[in-house]
Amino acid sequence: MVTSTPHNPPVYDLVGVGFGPSNVALAIALQEARDHAAGTTAATLSGVFLERQAEFGWHRGMLLNDATMQVSFLKDLVTTRDPASDFSFLAYLHQVGRLHDFINHKTLFPLRTEFHDYLAWCASRVEGQVRYSHEVTSVEPVRDAAGRVALLDVVARDAAGALTRHRARNVVLAPGLLPHLPGGRTESARVWHSEHLLHRIAALEPAAEPRSFVVVGAGQSAAEAAAHLYDRFPDAEINTVFARYGYSPSDDSSFANRIFDPEAVDAFFTAPEDVKTEILEYHRNTNYSVVDPDLIEELYRKHYADRVRGVERLRQHNTSRVAAVEEHDSGVTVTVEDLTSGKQTPLYADHVIYATGYRPADPRDLLGELAQRCLTDTAGRPVIQRDYRMATTDEVTCGIYSQGGTEHTHGLSATLLSNVAVRVGEILDSISARTAPVSDAPAASHVAAPH
Numbered sequence: 001m002v003t004s005t006p007h008n009p010p011v012y013d014l015v016g017v018g019f020g021p022s023n024v025a026l027a028i029a030l031q032e033a034r035d036h037a038a039g040t041t042a043a044t045l046s047g048v049f050l051e052r053q054a055e056f057g058w059h060r061g062m063l064l065n066d067a068t069m070q071v072s073f074l075k076d077l078v079t080t081r082d083p084a085s086d087f088s089f090l091a092y093l094h095q096v097g098r099l100h101d102f103i104n105h106k107t108l109f110p111l112r113t114e115f116h117d118y119l120a121w122c123a124s125r126v127e128g129q130v131r132y133s134h135e136v137t138s139v140e141p142v143r144d145a146a147g148r149v150a151l152l153d154v155v156a157r158d159a160a161g162a163l164t165r166h167r168a169r170n171v172v173l174a175p176g177l178l179p180h181l182p183g184g185r186t187e188s189a190r191v192w193h194s195e196h197l198l199h200r201i202a203a204l205e206p207a208a209e210p211r212s213f214v215v216v217g218a219g220q221s222a223a224e225a226a227a228h229l230y231d232r233f234p235d236a237e238i239n240t241v242f243a244r245y246g247y248s249p250s251d252d253s254s255f256a257n258r259i260f261d262p263e264a265v266d267a268f269f270t271a272p273e274d275v276k277t278e279i280l281e282y283h284r285n286t287n288y289s290v291v292d293p294d295l296i297e298e299l300y301r302k303h304y305a306d307r308v309r310g311v312e313r314l315r316q317h318n319t320s321r322v323a324a325v326e327e328h329d330s331g332v333t334v335t336v337e338d339l340t341s342g343k344q345t346p347l348y349a350d351h352v353i354y355a356t357g358y359r360p361a362d363p364r365d366l367l368g369e370l371a372q373r374c375l376t377d378t379a380g381r382p383v384i385q386r387d388y389r390m391a392t393t394d395e396v397t398c399g400i401y402s403q404g405g406t407e408h409t410h411g412l413s414a415t416l417l418s419n420v421a422v423r424v425g426e427i428l429d430s431i432s433a434r435t436a437p438v439s440d441a442p443a444a445s446h447v448a449a450p451h
Helices: 021-037 090-098 099-105 112-125 195-202 220-234 256-260 264-270 273-282 293-309 369-373 422-434
Strands: 014-017 045-052 135-143 149-157 162-168 170-171 178-179 191-193 211-214 237-241 314-317 320-328 331-338 342-349 351-354 358-360 399-404 445-447
Touching: 014 021, 014 149, 014 162, 021 045, 021 112, 021 422, 090 099, 090 112, 135 369, 149 170, 149 369, 162 220, 162 342, 170 422, 195 351, 211 331, 220 237, 220 293, 237 320, 256 264, 256 399, 256 422, 264 445, 273 445, 293 314, 399 422
Parallel strands: 014 045, 014 170, 170 399, 191 351, 211 237, 211 351, 237 314
Antiparallel strands: 135 149, 149 162, 162 445, 178 358, 320 331, 331 342
16 A cells, blocks of 8 residues: 655645646646746746656657658647747747748648657657656545545656655546457457557567568558558568448548537537537548548559559458457468458468557546546546536545546547647636646655555
């Protein structure tokens, strides 16, 4: 058990759990608020962020050299909240000396590797607010004299195994997304989720020459994985398996993109539940199980060129599903079932890549007994207020905010970059309105590790 907290420990106005793009944006907004208040008598909020990774990283396993972002660079961490911010993507380009080159490129969609560099650049500029190698293990209630939960203790294990306790008036959970493998599948040396694609390829023996891959999935990551493997291993056969007849193009049209605007969040939040369900279903093709049209064309060109040469390296098993996966010493046998005929075909592969997406982590997973005091809807999902604060019983007077797991209340932009800048501004405004700021940002208090 964790030992008790020292008497009257220092208190932060907010503690952020996780330091992906959402909480990096929040740290930027927090720092900019302090900078704007410098030299004045205005009070500012104190905060610290806890991140289990040793450094900033965002989907590193899919940072393919030629993959581009699916969202405009203008939807960076700050621009839609404050176009004058020097944390913008354009400010980053100016800093690294590529602004004019990017302008001449005439695109709204930078390389994914470049955008990752931008995110890391932002994270490095607010690194004084983050504690890396701190994996949060629990969030515990701290009660006042009346028995109400007035504060929260965020307990984390650092790189040395010691437990640290950070006391907060508000906690902002950014749990991120969890890789999803269907049918109870688990990862192994030969079966991977696409999240780890580049890492697993790099770990192969230097002399390894895979003969065959199976890529499961119909979305952007699946198509990117198939294209990358096709180019990376020119002698290998790439088998793609998905339930659709062909890859479906993403809807990136101007009117449809309005679904990601801040005004769309307002409309979605106030809509009846049946309307919310319809909206999510109508516009799934803006984000889920869809592929950029240019990538679809590229894959078809590869497939057709092979047909011209009399080979078939890129094989599509459409209207199909994976019925069974059996690993053995020399590879994996994947049984593919045709959904139209029921016929089952064994495929022999060196490796299987599941590009089957992600699921939002439940923000309640770290809350322990506090989760029982979070209100739920008829489907058992957490009730999230418009300011992203989790609705709780009256017993809880502190703030528990969630950046993630809010698609059912705030719409399709909940797990995307599109509204990050605006969202963190709304969260800070909410915390500021509810919190009397403390003057100094305290250091972490350490507690004994369990025996």
